[in-house]
Amino acid sequence: MNKVKKFFLSMVALLLCVCYLFPIYIVLVNSFKDRSELYENILSLPSSFSLQYFAEAMKKMFFLKAFSNSLIVTLISIFFIIILSSMTGWMIMRVNNKLSKIIFMTLVATMLIPFQTLMMPLMQEMGWIRDNLHVPMIDTLGGLIYMNIGFGASMAVFLYHGFVKSIPVSLEEAATIDGCTKMGVFWKIVFPMLKPTTVTVIILDVIWMWNDYLLPSLMLSSASNRTIPLSTASFFGQFTIQWNLAMAGLTLTIIPVIIFYLMAQKYIIKGVAAGAVK
Amino acid sequence: MVLDFEQYRQMKGAYIKMKKAKNAGWYTLFTLPLLFIFTTVVIIPFFIGIGYSFFSWDGLPLNPKIFVGLDNYVKLFADMKFINSTVHTVTFTLLAIVLINIFGLSFALIVTTKLKVRNIARTMLFMPYLIGGLILGYIWKFILGDAFAMIGEQTGLTGIFFNWLLNPHSALIALVVVTTWQMAGYIMIIYITGIQAIPEEVVEAASVDGAGFWQTLFRVKFPLIMPSFTICLFMTLSSCFKIFDVNLSLTKGGPYNSTEMFAMNIYNEIFSRNNYGYGQAKAIVFLVIVAAITMVQVTITKKKEVEM
Numbered sequence: 001m002n003k004v005k006k007f008f009l010s011m012v013a014l015l016l017c018v019c020y021l022f023p024i025y026i027v028l029v030n031s032f033k034d035r036s037e038l039y040e041n042i043l044s045l046p047s048s049f050s051l052q053y054f055a056e057a058m059k060k061m062f063f064l065k066a067f068s069n070s071l072i073v074t075l076i077s078i079f080f081i082i083i084l085s086s087m088t089g090w091m092i093m094r095v096n097n098k099l100s101k102i103i104f105m106t107l108v109a110t111m112l113i114p115f116q117t118l119m120m121p122l123m124q125e126m127g128w129i130r131d132n133l134h135v136p137m138i139d140t141l142g143g144l145i146y147m148n149i150g151f152g153a154s155m156a157v158f159l160y161h162g163f164v165k166s167i168p169v170s171l172e173e174a175a176t177i178d179g180c181t182k183m184g185v186f187w188k189i190v191f192p193m194l195k196p197t198t199v200t201v202i203i204l205d206v207i208w209m210w211n212d213y214l215l216p217s218l219m220l221s222s223a224s225n226r227t228i229p230l231s232t233a234s235f236f237g238q239f240t241i242q243w244n245l246a247m248a249g250l251t252l253t254i255i256p257v258i259i260f261y262l263m264a265q266k267y268i269i270k271g272v273a274a275g276a277v278k
Numbered sequence: 279m280v281l282d283f284e285q286y287r288q289m290k291g292a293y294i295k296m297k298k299a300k301n302a303g304w305y306t307l308f309t310l311p312l313l314f315i316f317t318t319v320v321i322i323p324f325f326i327g328i329g330y331s332f333f334s335w336d337g338l339p340l341n342p343k344i345f346v347g348l349d350n351y352v353k354l355f356a357d358m359k360f361i362n363s364t365v366h367t368v369t370f371t372l373l374a375i376v377l378i379n380i381f382g383l384s385f386a387l388i389v390t391t392k393l394k395v396r397n398i399a400r401t402m403l404f405m406p407y408l409i410g411g412l413i414l415g416y417i418w419k420f421i422l423g424d425a426f427a428m429i430g431e432q433t434g435l436t437g438i439f440f441n442w443l444l445n446p447h448s449a450l451i452a453l454v455v456v457t458t459w460q461m462a463g464y465i466m467i468i469y470i471t472g473i474q475a476i477p478e479e480v481v482e483a484a485s486v487d488g489a490g491f492w493q494t495l496f497r498v499k500f501p502l503i504m505p506s507f508t509i510c511l512f513m514t515l516s517s518c519f520k521i522f523d524v525n526l527s528l529t530k531g532g533p534y535n536s537t538e539m540f541a542m543n544i545y546n547e548i549f550s551r552n553n554y555g556y557g558q559a560k561a562i563v564f565l566v567i568v569a570a571i572t573m574v575q576v577t578i579t580k581k582k583e584v585e586m
Contacts, residue, residue, distance in 0.1 A: 014398070088309045088312045151320065182304040214545075
């Protein structure tokens with residue numbers, strides 16, 4: 001291929017990508033415009049870059065509260081998923097008996113179940129637990145975290161289980177002979193080696209939980225518990241007529257995701273590929 | 279101390295017993311916490327759910343649950359709303375699978391060329407996947423709705439630029455477009471892994487033998503990335519079939535229920551029309567269909583893979 005042709009092809013490819021992200025451009029420019037300017041021309045750049053609508057959207061969405069709720073739920077759920085799933089995945093791989101096989105098969109099989117099949121009975125069960133055992137599972141971030149751990153378990157155990165298969169047992173045996181307990185062997189020797197899978201699990205679970213709407217919408221009812229998708233949904237429901245304000249709200253919700261993406265891009269693309277090609 | 283043989287055996291037996299008990303203790307400690315949570319969140323609701331599907335109940339705790347046997351399941355076949363939502367879901371899924379895979383594969387081919395812009399291109403094309411379905415739906419609701427209508431008024435090109443969300447057919451297409459926009463970058467990543475696994479020599483050998491661009495593509499590359507096709511078809515099929523978030527934020531099932539997909543129909547049956555038992559029966563059927571397609575597809579496409 002000669003240089004001219006290569007340059008031409010590069011430009012075409014780049015142009016295609018820019019067109020592909022055009023919707024994001026539209027959201028961005030219109031979040032700076034006032035209503036009349038928006039209706040005049042949707043595609044043009046704004047005449048002034050005032051942050052007035054962002055401030056207004058931020059206040060009306062309770063953005064900071066929602067952001068911190070989302071952060072709490074995502075971080076704590078993932079923390080527990082990683083600890084508990086890596087332990088389970090390792091144990092059922094190393095102790096290769098019938099029980100382990102049953103546990104593994106059950107976890108894998110349930111990955112097929114769509115959430116809609118579980119949502120109503122899950123709500124009933126959690127309601128029952130709240131009423132009879134007095135554990136506040138509904139409308140608390142703790143309850144949501146608990147359920148996230150349950151739903152994230154099978155995927156994470158599956159990934160850890162597969163990875164443990166590829167690391168030799170000899171290191172663990174040597175450590176056991178040296179007097180290490182199972183806990184010691186796992187945390188000092190095995191867990192550090194599981195790092196690639198841990199990164200994959202973190203990436204996949206961040207994408208899932210940060211954007212999850214249906215489960216939180218069923219479990220959280222008070223405004224102060226809303227996560228980002230919930231507050232966006234309720235905000236968007238109220239302000240569909242004021243498109244500029246709605247666009248400012250959407251920009252606010254997109255920006256953290258884009259920052260996270262640009263910072264951790266390498267890991268995200270690797271993690272997503274690893275999660276899909278299982 | 280000198281042990282006789284009998285004593286030695288007893289001690290060894292006790293030691294093994296102790297070790298077994300200890301190992302069982304570790305096993306429990308490592309697996310039980312997760313399995314407990316998993317059981318309460320997934321397994322128990324699954325079985326309660328099957329139970330609910332045999333009852334007629336409106337969801338109010340004080341009202342009686344009436345056992346109706348298989349009535350809920352029989353009723354499904356005469357429920358026009360459910361049948362329509364099946365038709366919509368199947369149409370939507372087929373269109374979306376084709377578009378997502380065409381776009382995803384094309385993107386992957388662009389990104390795996392030797393062009394310098396390939397990394398920037400990959401970054402940009404993957405971005406929509408990270409913005410959640412709900413937010414995506416809202417972005418496009420503005421663009422395909424009011425924005426398109428306004429552009430149409432201003433330019434006079436009303437053939438393309440009208441409010442897509444007000445017409446049943448175009449609303450379904452809108453849903454396909456948005457889902458494609460979301461998923462294509464994701465599918466691209468999987469195809470990239472497949473394409474990069476093709477050995478350099480094979481492609482070179484093909485070009486030495488005089489194969490052109492298209493011939494190399496169809497005769498050499500495609501057969502070799504069959505495993506990627508399997509994964510991509512499987513992923514797009516199951517995620518399109520289960521679509522909910524984009525459906526909710528973009529069209530809410532409208533206009534006139536013309537874009538009410540499976541998952542949304544179940545949601546509405548339970549939480550809007552308060553038919554808890556009947557809705558749960560639908561959810562069980564939904565599960566059976568999802569499981570069946572997944573199994574069938576994995577078996578079929580596994581056979582077609584080329585052995586290297």
